[in-house]
Amino acid sequence: MAYDADSDDDRWLIVNGRRWRRTDPSLPAELVAALTSHLGRGRSGVRRAQGDPDATAQARRRVDLAKHGLGERGPYWWDEPEDDRLRRAQQALVELEELEN
Template identity: 70%
Template sequence: MTEDDERWLVINGRRWRRTDPALPEDVAAALRSHLGRGRSGVRTAKRAGDDEAVAAARHRVGLAKHGLGERGPYWWDDAETERLARARAALDELGALDD
């Protein structure tokens, strides 16, 4: 696998950033769970016409994607400790949304 293959996923000609491979599986799984709930929340809120709920669900999606390294700073430019700290901070913030 080339370096580019480790960083990017191409689907239908569009390039998407891959999840940070250094994240422990339990952290990545928790972030993916929040991502799925956020995406589901966006769909549900859009159907209901609730703009505030759409914004809240998109915020959850954004936090999860930042934690996974799919948005924000390129994960390959930072040290593993910084990347893991960013992922755990995203999880903490996502957990606070549930409280």
């Protein structure tokens, strides 16, 4: 899908009337895949951690880092230079991989 950064349709996804920010389309596919994998693991961790505040906090941290890296949280990706967006995504992945160790 081609993205037009000036179009709301390419910035937002509407699900059940709720607006969600789309992933930054300028990010390389491999980087998106790695961040999305961490996002899925974080979401799964949140579900598994029910009743364990420390595990819940760690899982939510993983989700937050992944979503920031993907551009779905934090500054609007369409308002930033592509180089800054790529650096933020790469840094998020580094931090996520450090959580694994």
